[in-house]
Amino acid sequence: MSEDAFDALRAQLGGPAPEGLKQLKPEDLRDLSDAIRTARRRQAKALADAGERALAHIPRLLRGPVKRIVG
Amino acid sequence: MSHAADMLQGRAEVLKLARLLGLDPDQLAYLEPLPADDLRALRDGITEVLYDGQGGSLRRLAAASRLLPAGLTAILGQRAFGPLLSARLAGMLDPDRAIDVAGKLPPPFLADVASELDPRRASALIGGLSPELIAAATAELVARGEYVTMGRFVGHLSDPAVAAAVSAMDDRALLEVAFVLEDKDQVGRLLSRLPPARAAGIIRAAADGGLWVQALDLLKHLSARQRRDMAAAALALEDAALQGVLEAVIEHELWDEALLIAEHDDTVTARLVARLEAMPAKRRRAAAARAREDGALDRLGVLGQALAGA
Numbered sequence: 001m002s003e004d005a006f007d008a009l010r011a012q013l014g015g016p017a018p019e020g021l022k023q024l025k026p027e028d029l030r031d032l033s034d035a036i037r038t039a040r041r042r043q044a045k046a047l048a049d050a051g052e053r054a055l056a057h058i059p060r061l062l063r064g065p066v067k068r069i070v071g
Numbered sequence: 072m073s074h075a076a077d078m079l080q081g082r083a084e085v086l087k088l089a090r091l092l093g094l095d096p097d098q099l100a101y102l103e104p105l106p107a108d109d110l111r112a113l114r115d116g117i118t119e120v121l122y123d124g125q126g127g128s129l130r131r132l133a134a135a136s137r138l139l140p141a142g143l144t145a146i147l148g149q150r151a152f153g154p155l156l157s158a159r160l161a162g163m164l165d166p167d168r169a170i171d172v173a174g175k176l177p178p179p180f181l182a183d184v185a186s187e188l189d190p191r192r193a194s195a196l197i198g199g200l201s202p203e204l205i206a207a208a209t210a211e212l213v214a215r216g217e218y219v220t221m222g223r224f225v226g227h228l229s230d231p232a233v234a235a236a237v238s239a240m241d242d243r244a245l246l247e248v249a250f251v252l253e254d255k256d257q258v259g260r261l262l263s264r265l266p267p268a269r270a271a272g273i274i275r276a277a278a279d280g281g282l283w284v285q286a287l288d289l290l291k292h293l294s295a296r297q298r299r300d301m302a303a304a305a306l307a308l309e310d311a312a313l314q315g316v317l318e319a320v321i322e323h324e325l326w327d328e329a330l331l332i333a334e335h336d337d338t339v340t341a342r343l344v345a346r347l348e349a350m351p352a353k354r355r356r357a358a359a360a361r362a363r364e365d366g367a368l369d370r371l372g373v374l375g376q377a378l379a380g381a
Contacts, residue, residue, distance in 0.1 A: 013116040020109030028101040035099075036117055039092045043121055043155065050156035051132060057151040058139070065138060 005029035012036040073365040075325050079288045080107035083251045088114050090219040091121070122159070122189050132156075133163035141168060145175035154183035162192035169196040174204065182211035186220045190227045197227040202235035209239035218244065222251035225261055234264055242272035243280055249292070250285040258292035270300035271307070278312040283319035287328035302335040313339075321346055324358050326371050326378070333374075340373060347377040355380060 005026040010017045012033045021029065055063065085103055089096040091114060102110060136144050148157040161169050161184065173181060173196065185208060190197055205228060212221050221240075225233060225248070240248065245265075249258050277286035286305075290298055305316060320329040320343065333339040347355060359378040362368045368375040 012120070013113075014120055015116065017116065018109035018112040020106045021113065023105060024101060031101075032099075035092045035094060036120065039117070039121060042093070046153070046155045047129070047159065050151065050153045051128070053153075054132070054147055054151040054156070057147055059143075065135075 002026045002029070005033070008033045009036075012040070073327065073367060074361045075323060075327065075365075077107050078103075078323060079250075079284065079325075081105065081110055082284065083107075084110035084114060086251055087219050087223075088117070091117055118189055122192065129156075129159050130163055133160050136160065136164065137168070141171040142175055145172050148172065148176065148184075149180050154180065155187045158184045158187035158189075161188060161196055164196075166193075166195035166199060169193070170199040173200060178204070178207035178211050181208040182215065182217070185212065185224065186215075186217055190223050194227045197224060198229055198232075200228075200232060202229075202231045205232040206235040206239045209236040213240055213244045216247075218247035219251050221248045223253050225252055225257045226254050230260075233260060237261060237265065242269060242276040243282070245269075246273050246276055246280075246282055246285050246289065249289050255292055258289065259294065262293065262297060265297070267300050270297065271304040274301055274304035274308065278308055278315060281315065283316050284323055284325075287316075287319060287323075287325045287331075290328055290331045298331060299335065302332045305332055306336050306339070317342060317346060321350070324361060326362060326367060326374055329374070330371065344373055344377040347374070352380070 002022070002025075006017065006022055006029055009021065009029055009032060013036070021032075024032070081103055084107055085099050086096050088094075088102065088110065089099050092099075102113075136147075139147070148160075152160065157180075161173075164172070176184070181204065209221065221236070221244070225236070228236065237245065245262070249261060252258060252261065273289075274286065277283055286301075290301060293301065305313070308316075316332065317329075317339075319325065329339070329343060333343070350358075355378060359368065359380070362371065362375065362378055368379060371378065
């Protein structure tokens, strides 16, 4: 059970997690994984929204060249 | 690292992790007992995940922004990108251009961006910002209580910018920022030009805010002169405040830190010894075992003897 929770944390980090975190209870490991997942999602959405808003503010003449670079 | 030093660093790491994840530090209290090095590695891992996501599209957006004049980029930053996207882009722009853009931004927005920035990814930009701009942004960050953010920046600032930042911090902010500094070797740099009179202010701020853990941690990193000034200020406090120092020492087992004050006044040692002797034997034995493990018991002199129950 604890190994599962530790693996879930590793998955959120996309790589190794510090071994010392194995001392945490499974519910705390899960809480930590959830907090990282929430922060990642919040950030991805905020960045995507900001990108959309940015294009709308760029002068019409430059919008084409900028869109071609951003893709 | 001693148990006490690890506890202090661990506590600072939890504050930084909470800031990074947008949580209240209390929500991560379960992390505090873990080794500080593991918490630091965890924070580095989370930072990588958060700041490296969307790297490709951000790099393209940074490239596109080169087509725009700095003034327009600054306007876009505020009206469209917002602080999060601006912070990610800041580290990807040519530093000279980023400094030019930053100079056109109002301090409140700069403070917003600073809160979202990983300074390691924008070191050249931060090092090139004018002291005036740094002072203005610092004043904003102080007003918001963004101590972790300020602590992450100090190592990247020029000396004149550090001096400007310190002049914009009140005594409490200095204490809180010093506690969460990314690199404790920077404490001397942060406080090197501090007027001696501010030592009393910092100690007063610790007494008023119940920040003795932070103040005791600070003592270890000061020059002999600054330590003497701070210890004198602590010893000049009213008795109730001094009692607060002793309680923090005992609760967190900050024996080495206590010696830094006690070396200036024997009565502090005597009061601590009396408190230790009044402690429940089980708790005192556990504290003595930890001090022995750290190899500190002999070094602590009469305090060590009181801990060991001799």
